[in-house]
Amino acid sequence: MIAGMSHEPARASAIADLMRAGREMSRLSMVFRYAIAEQLGLTVSDLECLDYLADVESATAGQIAERTNLTTGAVTSMLRRLQQAGYVRAERDPADRRRVIVTLRPERAAELERPYEGFAKRAKQLIEGYNVDEVMLLARHYDRMQAMYLAELDRLRNGLPEAGVA
Amino acid sequence: MIAGMSHEPARASAIADLMRAGREMSRLSMVFRYAIAEQLGLTVSDLECLDYLADVESATAGQIAERTNLTTGAVTSMLRRLQQAGYVRAERDPADRRRVIVTLRPERAAELERPYEGFAKRAKQLIEGYNVDEVMLLARHYDRMQAMYLAELDRLRNGLPEAGVA
């Protein structure tokens, strides 16, 4: 149909490779995250929470519950854990005293990054072997994958209006 | 240093974009997996086990324990769950009667694929927009990322001989 008809088999097999590699990478990224959490003596939820706090600097318990897909009750005990371990400071919002404002203790932030350092270094080396176009292709691809995940999550949670193509 | 010096800032920002997008995608893939498991009324470990069985056709309890990073005790009760739910058949190996051989019931396999179907369809559409070179770049990238994950997992679990660069 398009150019390169004679390469269709190669293309089909490349696509199959890509799909398989994508699934396997997704699985490994999850195993990796579990391993990091275990190494830090945390649960994956704890790690998720701390990563979130590193991003946003401070959040309320309710925001954390939403982000981590936990109930507020679970967040309460998670925050107790994380406070006890000294990762986090929690205090009531003076402006709205129902709210609990949680912040990551900055002196502990580096400690959370440490297990990722080896990975980050390797990733950087890998990416430095790419030219700008390749980097942009990858980033654009990741962004599109993100959009897909979000759309599918929406579909899974609210009804499932079947990804309409037409 | 190399060609395209004047594009260095664009390149640096593209790299930053890629790293950020990669992290976010990894996070979303995990959230997605949790959502799928929840929709099927399974734990993530159950899903991992069933995906594994779909790959290998049959495995012993011990192999499943290794693959899922669970203790054999946890695998025992997981298998009870999965048998009860009819996903899996488990029987002793006649050749070595200590072993329990587990197989996925083929008639239930499709059911497990269903939640992924929307995602798979979208992914296929996305990939069909790429040319062969792009697909191969992506697949190669994924393969390298897999290798990185495996190397880092090794480092995390056995000592940590610090990813030597020099």
Next chain:
DNA sequence: TGCGGTTATCTTAATGACTAAGATAACTTT
């Protein structure tokens, strides 16, 4: 053949994160 050592799984008890339901406290509107 039978004995020691090893392997593979299962059992049991305890742990701990999580959920659901509802209580408490604080803010907002009228």
Next chain:
DNA sequence: AAAGTTATCTTAGTCATTAAGATAACCGCA
């Protein structure tokens, strides 16, 4: 000030998981 809403906490119970050890089966060797 009362009613309604919002944000978090409490409590009780569930369930996957772990750790330790029991059980059963295999293998090699005397």
